Amino acid sequence: MKVEKQLENTVTYTSEEAYEESLRYFKGDDLAARVWVNKYALKDSYGNIYEASPDDMHKRIAAELARIETRYPNPMTEVEIFELIRNFKYIIPQGSPMTGIGNPYQIASLSNCFVIGHDGSGDSYGGIMKIDQEQVQLMKRRGGVGHDLSHIRPKGSPVKNSALTSTGIVPFMERYSNSTREVAQDGRRGALMLSVSIKHPDAEDFINAKMEQGKVTGANVSVRIDDAFMKAVESGDRYVQQYPVDAADPVTRKEMDPSALWKKIIHNAWRSAEPGILFWDTIIRESVPDCYADLGFKTVSTNPCGEIPLCPYDSCRLLAINLLSYVEEPFSQSAWFNWDLFKKHIHAAQRLMDDIIDLELEKIDGIILKINQDPEDEELKRTELNLWLNIKDKAEQGRRTGIGITAEGDMLAAMGMRYGSDEGSEFAIEVHKVLAIAAYRASVYAAKERGAFPIFDVEREKNNPFILRLKEADPELYFEMLTHGRRNIALLTIAPTGTTSLMSQTSSGIEPVFMPVYKRRRKVNPNDKDARVDFVDEVGDSWEEYVVFHHRFKHWMEVNGHDLTKNYDQNELDELVKLSPYYKATSNDVDYLKKVKMQGEIQKWVDHSISVTINMPNDVTEELVGELYLAAWKAGCKGVTVYRDGSRSGVLISNEPKEQEEVHSEGVIFPTERPAILEADVVRFQNNKDKWIAFIGLIDGKPYEIFTGFSDDEDGILIPRWANDGFIIKSREADGSSRYDFQYKNKRGHKTTIEGLSYKFNPEYWNYAKLISSTLRHGMAIEKVVELINSLQLDESINTWKNGVARALKRYVPDGTEAKRQKCQNCNSTNLMYQEGCLTCKDCGSSKCG
Template identity: 80%
Template sequence: MQKQETLNKTPKIYSQEEAYKASLKYFNNDDLAARVWVNKYALKDSTGNIYELTPDDMHKRIAKEIARIEKKYPNPLSENKIYQLIKKFKYIVPQGGPMAGIGNPYQIASLSNCFVIGNEGDSDSYGGIMKIDQEQVQLMKRRGGVGHDLSHIRPKGSAVKNSALTSTGLVPFMERYSNSTREVAQDGRRGALMLSVSINHPDAEDFIDAKMEQGKITGANVSVKIDDEFMKAVEKNEKYIQKFPVNSNTPKATNEIEAQNLWKKIVHNAWQSAEPGILFWDTIIRESVPDCYADLGYKTISTNPCGEIPLCPYDSCRLLAINLFSYVENPFTDKAMFNFNLFKEHVAYAQRIMDDIIDLELEKIDSILAKIDSDPEEDEVKRVEKNLWLNIRKKAHEGRRTGIGITAEGDMLASLSMRYGSKKANEFSVKVHKTIALEAYRASVNAAKERGSFLMYDSEREKNNPFILRLREADEKLYYEMLEHGRRNIALLTIAPTGTTSLMTQTTSGIEPVFLPVYKRRRKVNPNDKDVRVDFVDEVGDSWEEYLVFHHGFKQWMDVKGYSVSKSYTDEEIEKLIKSSPYYKATSNDVDWISKVQLQGEVQKWVDHSISVTINLPNDVSEELVGNLYMEAWKSGCKGVTVYRDGSRSGVLVSHKKEDKKNKEMLTSFPVKRPQVLEADVVRFQNNREKWIAFIGLIDNKPYEIFTGLSDDEDGILIPRWVNEGLIIKNKEEDGTSRYDFQFKNKRGYKTTIEGLSHKFNPEFWNYAKLISSTLRHGMPIEKVVDLINSLQLDNESINTWKNGVARALKRYVADGTVAKGQKCENCNSTNLIYQEGCLTCKDCGSSKCG
């Protein structure tokens, strides 16, 4: 009777404001943590109704579902025990998909954070390429991040048996997959995609350069799979042979290159734009436990978007983080110590919970398959999607892969009075990660005793794997128990970036050090309000107040040492505080870069998947240093590495120090006199269901002028849909006036010219375009031009549509990370907005608006 009443009970609905206020109290007035939880993880339906008031409701929901799975097995954990482990984000934290999806009846979505897809064999037919495109979209609509490899696509100029006669190479397909990613919405965020290619592929250089053209491949991360042979060739300044197929002993095409020349290009592009990332592929395959079963379908081909989970086709992984800071007793005091006994116990519980989440994921996949079957489309339309999820279900069921990681490494070390990056701190970190490896594998062996091993487990296959041999050397008893009973999971460990997770644990992120112990945020204010301080007025006249934000760990250190966090500090006082704290010389930009790479290599020995870590560098470092770091990463045993040079992509946080005038942004220096010929991009878009087109003249890949108007209609301009670039040529009319012609090459390579863009577009559009173009060519930053356009007060509806189109076209050229001053998030009213891939993205709640 009680059960029936529970089923019939109407769930309580909370408003956004109610949930935000309650969560703000829950997080001790941490506005950012509260907004992230409400917008990303609170249980809600498709109409926006919220069914959870605080994260405590979420943790009870998750505990209830995991306890339900536990009852299927011997010696089940109780619901209360699970709740105690996950509440308050203190010890064990399911990440992303599991947090939002477990026990969620309103969303038919996967619990997996990561997927990799691919075709059987090395098919590069159009059918195979389009199948991957469709599978990518189908996964992203279910909330997953996706990776796939392009090494199977034949290089540019290769013969094909169709009307094209020769292959277009990798880049057009990179653009296709990138565009598909940008089209899929995921509850206020965009999908995530990793594209990879082997350095051995003849088109590797084109792949490496593809994202250097602004506005291209904006929907994907890109990484190059580098083998040991290439790295040795770089070291010895030797030649290197690329071939296709990349793994063939009898390739159809070969290309001899100077290894150092391509290496320098990789290094330069990473220095310039933080991409491509590098995957040391031979290290990944050599160390991979799942690749012991490569012939059974577990051959690793690519990674998830952040690189921490190398996967075989159609495998997936769910993530969970252990909050390392919570195991430090008496933090920031002389009595501080790490409770290894409690930690070992909780690692075992975390692995058990992860295995339960696989069962919950299998239930979710069954729901997705049932939804596909019930959809009204024909079976032929649904075939690719259905086969995709059947393949994913098979891999999850067979291998039962898990992804246990950590967060708060930086805070853990600081609270133990260890400086991140020091020899002592590195040695302690390795000890912690070795403990995780041993205890997680021990838990997986114990689970195999009670629940059975993963289906293909074969100790003979794994006997020479370097990771398994390290476990054997560290704990022979564990190794021989594994030989006897098997293991529940094919692979277990990772270290992922814990962005929003660390906001809610209120700690440093993942394995990273603190970004800044103290920084400033800005909020827009009304200067007429009482008790408001105006720190500066921006270019458009808006008033802003700056306020200090203390990192939570730093704030706890201040409290232990008797410093007030409510006091108003001068910059000099803040500097003095930081210098006396354990966070001094231990921020992202302070840590010795070589030491960090070496730490990653040492920790990697105890992580069977991979590690997502970024080496933060100051703006003035040389390209040579980046190359040296990459080389050291390879030698240290890292599986991958990414560098970020300060300023290569604009950031959103502000140092607490006063700005140096020399560091202020300088206007672009364009020639005021227009060259006769400009390279041009063609951008198509829709406004109010009308088709529009923009021609954007470029100098050094930056907008110099723009012409925009209706397309594909009797009053507009008509060019083939496949044309996306060309030339704008300025010519003289017979009456002495200027005429702008657009020229492009047709598919046979012949030039086609459309004369007189000025005659094709509405004259009023043309006049406004000349005004906007004038601001561009005099060096006004693109985001300011966009602000100017948006601020135009125009009465005519058609002109307003034109205005919106120009702004949309130009936003493609705003550098990722640029702060969008003076605008508010429509979701949470935050002013903390940046441009990301041409879209306004809220850094507080994560929602994104394009156009």
């Protein structure tokens, strides 16, 4: 076992020094430089930075991989490895490996993704709490986590404790979501996927859980849909839900109409981009690891992005191959794809991925050593210790890898093919077929030199559809696998490449990630956020997309001899764009059904899964979304997620206001006369040592009015901590004046009413609250209301109240809303947006929720 020691006598850099050096490395790209320094540069807990640019990072990674290589025959040298990964050109280790390899300052895993769960039944508070702790323990080590809730008893089931009946799945969704938000604070990693079987009687409640504003905000949710459900939707037959979902003799059984639930799934996905769909029978049928299900490799859920279906305690490290770099003479009439170099590098990439498993095992040994040395009682450490022992066992037994690709769209454009065309789809499918065959051959060669994964058994795999597909495509490869085995239980995926893709755009000369959305035009230099006039481009919906298209289109112009110094007018630029291979390849141009069919064909050559979101315009119909999901299932996709432009911002309602109604700026229709009863959220917060409470009246999930003050006021706002919602009821006193009451239901369903909210709080608070409520009712955008509140010049005695009101209302600002006139406290960027009520910097990723 190797335990890394902290580096001695090494040079350190200030944040500004690292930024300036990285800015030179990225050829002046401010965004890429800041992302690298803030997320990936080697640093310790005291803020000391040990790397000045990605060159230093890549040397660190190459040195560690070369050290592992010396354990095996025919080792690659450090120089060879460095040349493969430098400048993000060919092979790109993804987030966790890039951050953690050779890092002596963090005790963290190299795995990007984990799934946790129980070998048997986990339907007890002990099992639920164990999963909760394991989730937190993994997230604090930077891992994204997925787990399935199908093992939890449905709502109303008898239980042998004082509650008498089960609450069902939804309260535990909120528990796991809150744990994620807790561990992910201050910009730390903490992504979560919750899944459930469509066969579970609580599936509809699960599907609806995130539709309530502010609920389950710390998790992605996906439904495991089986073939029987899809066939019943098509035929109009009945479908049976049951618990346990896999039992031959279930305790609970419910026959239902699947079409209604299917429409609910489609509506919610159309409305809010969730739930995602996992076509579970396809996943299990195609899964090579599930040939070893009885040995602990039964797939139960996926990682947060859905591209790695996993068994409990298995994990995966990710690496991407930059497809654009294999196009010789790109964007020219002579462009060609270098298949020989591509295959050679696939072999190297699979070998390096196997090395990363050895590095991960060292990291896990370091984590286990730390846990054993921690001063806490052994009883307190037991769950965490067993968690990592289980993860180590799965890594040793399966040696799972996750090779993927990036820049597929740009590869096609550089070859002169349009993304979404028949020609482009055929070429992309061939690329993935070659990738699959070459990666599996590399794993067979590694088994010959290093040994097969310990539980490899050719008899178990002989009827697996994916293996049979490889056998048909390359019989020689299959014969070699019979002889030598395979080094890794599963190898391939297509994951979102995130910020690592953004960084590679200027370091390698061309942007290698295809983001085919450009809708508006700006006259700005992409490195000048003060909008200095420089070059006119067609651009996307975000700063990142703008930077991407600038570099991509500019390079195409250079290759094709267009004068970059000329001051083009808009008509000239429009004509130039029409000549480029990106024209008519935007997300709104691509035929959606063709895209899912292409995904299904590519899926045949990916043994894990594909993380793909189908982007659709705002005016797309629910019916088309439903057609898309059915087509994806029939095409053999393992999962699909639809994102309709603007769907994260809430329900869009008819633009034609009804009589006596006002249209809120976000599309919600507010009545000019207050309804007698409003749904309400209860928000508790603390400023300094003072505890506050707010009652926020809602219409269509949007704030309409607010009452707030001290929660322990002498008059008493005595409601239990678990009461988070209820109703605000407008009533009349005997003298004709109005008052506002709050009503909630206790755990037995009985109504409890607190009369006179307006009398419970300090009169000055009440007067200001009426003013704020007036701005809400008359349609001022919620982020503008928050800005207004923050700008109020009030006495010091009321500032605490003002800050609390702003905090309470921030949670209702639609995700993605730009924050004006504010700066990031981490990097001073003004490129901020609201995300789940927090101010998030789009440049460095830091988040402030206070």
